[in-house]
Amino acid sequence: MEMEYVKPRIGIYTVGLHAYWEQFNGLKERIVSYNRFIEEKLSEDAEVYNFGLVDSVELGRQAGEYFNKNNVDLIFLHSGTYATSSIVLPVHQRCQARTIILSLQPTPQIEYDQTDTGEWLAQCVACPVPEFTNAFNRSKIPFTVISGLLGLETQGTSAICNEITNERPEAKRAWNEINEWILAAKVKRNIQNSTFGFLGNTYNGMLDMYSDFTMVQAQTGIHIEVLEMCDLAAFLETVTSTEIGEKYKQLQEMFIISEDSPTDKLARKPTEEQLLWACKVAAAQQKLVENLDALVYYYHGAHGNEYEALQSGFIFGHFLLTANHIPCAGEGDLKTAIAMKICDILEVGGSYSEIVAADYNFGTILFGHDGPFHLQIADGKPILRGMGLYHGKQGSGVSVEAKVRTGEITALGVTQTNEGILKLIISEGNSIDGPIMKIGNTQTHVKFNKQPDLYMERWFNEAPTHHCAISIGHNASVLEKTANLLNISYSTL
Missing domain, CATH: 3.20.14 (L-fucose Isomerase; Chain A, domain 3)
Known part of the structure; x- marks a missing residue:
C-alpha cells in the first residue's frame, strides 16, 4: 500500500514596466524568457500556474483572480526588471497565498564597458524590491525575499554579460531556498486535505x-x-x-x-x-x-x-x-x-x-x-x-x-x-x-x-x-x- 502525495500548486508571475518595451527592443522577450526558465524549474516538483508578464495595474488584478481561481499555495513574484509597486499590490490584495519575491540577477557581474541602458535594465532586478516590500508591509501582506543568481544553464542570444550561473553558489543557495518553500507548500496542501x-x-x-x-x-x-x-x-x-x-x-x-x-x-x-x-x-x-x-x-x-x-x-x-x-x-x-x-x-x-x-x-x-x-x-x-x-x-x-x-x-x-x-x-x-x-x-x-x-x-x-x-x-x-x-x-x- 503506497500513498501518493499531491504536488503543491505554485503561482508565478514576472513584473516589468510597460513603458520599457517600446523604448528597448528585445527587453520584454528577454524578461519573458527568464519567466519561462523559472516555470520549467518549478514544474519539476509542483503544479505551476504561470500568469506570465504583469506590467500594469489591470493585469495585476487579473493575476490575483487567476491565482485565486487555481487555489495556489504560494505565489512567486519574479522581479524581472524595474516595475512600480502599484502593479504588484493588486495581485496580493486579491489572492492571500504566501508571497515569495524572487530577486534573481541573471549575471554575476555587469560588463561595465559594454552595457547600455537596455542591458542594464535586464540586470536591475533588485531595484524595485524595496518598493514592493514597503508596500506589502504597509498593506499587512506577509512576504519573503530570496536574492541571488537566476541559475541559467545556457547563454541568452541577446545577452552581453555571462548568464550561465547554474553552478554558482549564489544560484544554488537561492534555488535551495525556493525548493524548500515548494516542499513546505507540499506539506501544507497534503496536511490540509488529510x-x-x-x-x-x-x-x-x-x-x-x-x-x-x-x-x-x-x-x-x-x-x-x-x-x-x-x-x-x-x-x-x-x-x-x-x-x-x-x-x-x-x-x-x-x-x-x-x-x-x-x-x-x-x-x-x-x-x-x-x-x-x-x-x-x-x-x-x-x-x-x-x-x-x-x-x-x-x-x-x-x-x-x-x-x-x-x-x-x-x-x-x-x-x-x-x-x-x-x-x-x-x-x-x-x-x-x-x-x-x-x-x-x-x-x-x-x-x-x-x-x-x-x-x-x-x-x-x-x-x-x-x-x-x-x-x-x-x-x-x-x-x-x-x-x-x-x-x-x-x-x-x-x-x-x-x-x-x-x-x-x-x-x-x-x-x-x-x-x-x-x-x-x-x-x-x-x-x-x-x-x-x-x-x-x-x-x-x-x-x-x-x-x-x-x-x-x-x-x-x-x-x-x-x-x-x-x-x-x-x-x-x-x-x-x-x-x-x-x-x-x-x-x-
Whole structure:
C-alpha cells in the first residue's frame, strides 16, 4: 500500500514596466524568457500556474483572480526588471497565498564597458524590491525575499554579460531556498486535505497530549474521524487466511525475530501464536485505514476483555502502516501524529519517540518508545521481540526494537501553547552508533550542539508534548517554512 502525495500548486508571475518595451527592443522577450526558465524549474516538483508578464495595474488584478481561481499555495513574484509597486499590490490584495519575491540577477557581474541602458535594465532586478516590500508591509501582506543568481544553464542570444550561473553558489543557495518553500507548500496542501483516524482515547492523565479536535482542524485543516474498537473488531472478522499469510511473509522479510533477551525476562522470543495474531490484526488495521492518512490510537479497557487481546497485536500492524505512509501515533497523541505526517510528506521518516535518558559518557540523549518506528530511517533490520507485558498498558504481545541510522537527524515536536495555539519545536542533531537496551523498544543515541543536561533544559523549557517525531537529515529550514505557511509558531533549538 503506497500513498501518493499531491504536488503543491505554485503561482508565478514576472513584473516589468510597460513603458520599457517600446523604448528597448528585445527587453520584454528577454524578461519573458527568464519567466519561462523559472516555470520549467518549478514544474519539476509542483503544479505551476504561470500568469506570465504583469506590467500594469489591470493585469495585476487579473493575476490575483487567476491565482485565486487555481487555489495556489504560494505565489512567486519574479522581479524581472524595474516595475512600480502599484502593479504588484493588486495581485496580493486579491489572492492571500504566501508571497515569495524572487530577486534573481541573471549575471554575476555587469560588463561595465559594454552595457547600455537596455542591458542594464535586464540586470536591475533588485531595484524595485524595496518598493514592493514597503508596500506589502504597509498593506499587512506577509512576504519573503530570496536574492541571488537566476541559475541559467545556457547563454541568452541577446545577452552581453555571462548568464550561465547554474553552478554558482549564489544560484544554488537561492534555488535551495525556493525548493524548500515548494516542499513546505507540499506539506501544507497534503496536511490540509488529510483525514486522521482517532481510535480509542488519549492515555489517561497525560495532560500534555489532550487537544481540542476543532482547534486542530481550525489551525491545520486536518479532518479527524473518530473510530471505535468495534470498528476494528468488525474488520478482524473479515480477515482471511491468505491475508494473514501475506502479512506473515512481510514480517519475515522485514524483521529479525529475536531470541530471549539476555537482560530482560519480559522480552522473550515471540511465539508462533503471537506472530500469527499480530499478522491477523495487521490485516484488519490495513482495512481500517483505507481512507485515512494517519492514525492516532490507544485503548485501555477492562482486564481480559476481547479488545485487550485485539490491542495486544497493534504494534506490528502500526509499524507496517507507518512504513507505508500512514503514520501511527500511540497513546492517543494527536499532535505527534501531525509531526510524523509532516516528516513523512517530506520523505524524511518520522518515528514516534520521546527522550528516554541521557548518556553523559557518550554525550548523547537516548530517544525511543515502544510505539511505531519508520522503516525508511532504520539502521538495518528491526528486531521483533515478544513482550511479557506492555509497561504501563494492558496485555502482552510483540514489539519492535530498532534504532535510527547514523547521521544527521531532526527532532520535530508539536505542542500547544497556553493560548491554545499549535507550535513546532525543531531541533537538529546527529544520530551516533551506540549500544541500546534489549527490551523491545526503539532507541537511538542523539548528540546535539549542547551537552545533554543543558540541551534537555532548553527542550523542556519549550513546554513540549513529551513525544516527538525523529526524521533523518537537517530539516530545520524547511520545517520553519512549513510552520510559516501553516501560520503556526515555532522554536528552533
